[in-house]
Amino acid sequence: MLSERYFGGPILTMEPGPRPEGVLVSGGRIVAVGTNEELKALDPKARAVDLAGRTLLPAFLDPHGHLSAVASTISLAQMGTAESFSQIEKALGDFRTERRVPAGEWVVGNGYDHNLLVEGAHPTRQVLDAALPENPCLITHASGHMGVANTEALRRMGITAATPDPAGGKIGREEDGTPNGYLEENAFIRLAAGFVPRPTAEEALDDLRAAQEKYLSQGYVLAQDGMTGKAEYALLAAGARAGLPLDVVGYADLRNAPELAKEPPVGRFSMGGYKIFLDGSPQGWTAWMSRPYEGEADYAGYPAWTDEQVTAFLSLALGEGRQILAHCNGDAAAEQYLRCFAAARQRMGAGDTHRPVMIHAQLVRRDQLERMGRFSMIPSFFAAHIWYWGDTHWKNFGPERASHISPLKWAQELGLPFTMHQDSPVIEPNVLESVWCAVNRVTRKGRKLGCGLAVTAETALKAFTIHAAYQYFMESERGSIAPGKRADFVLLDADPTAVEPMKIRDIQVLETIKDGVSVYRK
Known part of the structure; x- marks a missing residue:
């Protein structure tokens, strides 16, 4: 069986302890990490792969996005x-x-x-x-x-x-x-759905192939389809049958296509649970807030559903033992999620093993994050909002609330294994840009936004690796460089933890390796 020994550059394992000198891989799995001498002794015939100063990390996992929408918008x-x-x-x-x-x-x-x-x-x-x-x-x-x-x-x-x-x-x-x-x-x-003509099956598959190549070029080996309906399911299943290389996890549209959550895996495509929306967009003035938008007497956005409806949705998911992802931007939406999750859990007699996710959590408060920990609820932050819409949030919510968007440091202090995402196709699936945003917290206009909520580059990288694996119940298989795990790696041209923080965004993905096989090379 072909084996390889990686050495000669920084290796960020996302595991505690000192960095190893090398990684030994065989049959698509990590055999060992350690010193070069130790790995040579374990397998003297392993092919030597000199990193030549490049940085090796676990490949990235997408905590939230819409792969089918990326495909549908490419053309x-x-x-x-x-x-x-x-x-x-x-x-x-x-x-x-x-x-x-x-x-x-x-x-x-x-x-x-x-x-x-x-x-x-x-x-x-x-x-x-x-x-x-x-x-x-x-x-x-x-x-x-x-x-x-x-x-x-x-x-x-x-x-x-x-x-x-x-x-x-x-x-x-x-x-x-x-x-x-x-x-x-x-x-x-709802009103516009169904009127725009869809591409042919062949055209849609070509677009999906191009979308997957985009993710692979950014170091991702797994992408999410965060609101899977019947048409999206059909496309992703077709892509899996066609042998497209990316692993994909879909989350069924709980309102319109809940039956999809029960579908068995098709190749590299599987269903992870359910998804619902509880509010809208903070930059679009539709996120549901507990206090009015800046300059408004009483307008604070609005909910997508009543408490009774949300509790029923969550009860269905808990009753089936399925994970649920809920889109919550405003703190009122976050409050509804927490309130209704507690009611559904009591109704169904459920425990804390479902790892529910709060998607975006843009304006979640610290007291809400504390309560999320009681439910083993995972915040998945859209931290790139700081750069893309931070100035808009400053205008919409005022300095105090705007400075607290994407409060990564609070989540870290509370011991929550938070993740981050790009919500593609909202923005490109660029991990290094999101890490840059989390570390620097700077807006387009150069305004520093809540510097006390910044995290280190290594903490931010964990949001796309070991913590993302935990969100997917895959922590024993993926997310870190450790013996027994899949040999999924990304090679970068610099170490994000060692460069000047403002240069993190300039780091390039040079290669993506999945199960020991190169699937992208710059």
Whole structure:
């Protein structure tokens, strides 16, 4: 059996104790770690792999993202860099020309952020009409919680002045009640669903392949599909049958497709439990807060569900012994999750073995983190918010609350094995950028945001390795470099724990190794 001995560079095991000089691998498993002499004695014939100064870590595991959505947005009009309405118009017009989209066919865009536009507002149907007068058009906000449709798209969706706002959603309107194109939360997620044409099975599989390659290039060997419906399940299962290399864990849409949680594994694709949304986006003013947004008398966002509904959802998951992930950005949503989880646990007589996860936990309070520990609940932070939307949070919530977003240090002090994520396709699945954000806590405008809540690079890396493995109940198999575990590694061109903190984001992934086999090389 082929064996290899890695040596010659920093080795970050994510295990306690001193760093080893080398790692011995055989048959896709880690055999031993130790000094070079010890490993040579164990297997004199092992192939020597000189790291030549490169840094070896456990490969990364994605604690939360939407792989199927990454795939579905790869072939869309990209507008994440747009800084004005005119640039959105240009991106859409260029896309239609380059793709030769005929009149009457849909044009779909992804990734605009009103917070970054000079107008400081969402575009309207008229803006999209100017770019695409002969095509239905729908564009998605970077958060994924809202979007804008043009006039023809609204017509095809059947959204008119007489259409009521759905529960947990909002239709933007002009003074006379005519929809202005803006669709928020359930108005976007539910009312717009099903109208945009899907790619062919072959095209979708090609997009999924490209999405997986993107994750592998960032050092990930496992990605999450954090809201799996029937269409997403079919695509991911097809990818697994086609032999795509990435391990994928899906979480069934608890409201619309709960039966998927019971599906058996298909190759490298398996179901991990359930997912629900409890509120919206802090940068989109839809996160549910216990105190009003800055400058507002009483508006504090809103919930997606009542307590009775949330308790019923959680009771179902606990009754089946399945893990549940709940999207909570605002502290009121976090409070509802804790309140309803306690009620469901009492109702079902459940213990603390399910490892429930609070996704995003942007504005969670310290007292709430303390209570999460009683339920073995894991906070999974979207720490890159500090850079991408920290200045927006400063404006929306004021200095005190904004400085406490993604409170990683609190979680560490309380002994919570927190994870971090990029919520892709909201942002790129770039681990080193997230580590940089967690260590430096600096915004786009250079504002230091809650420096006392920063953590070290090694602590941040654990959020994507050993702690992520714990979240997935995989800590005996993955997440650290230790004997018996899978030989999943990532090679970096520098040691994140040794470089100047502001340079962490510049570190490059050079190679990704999965089960002892190289699956990506820069």
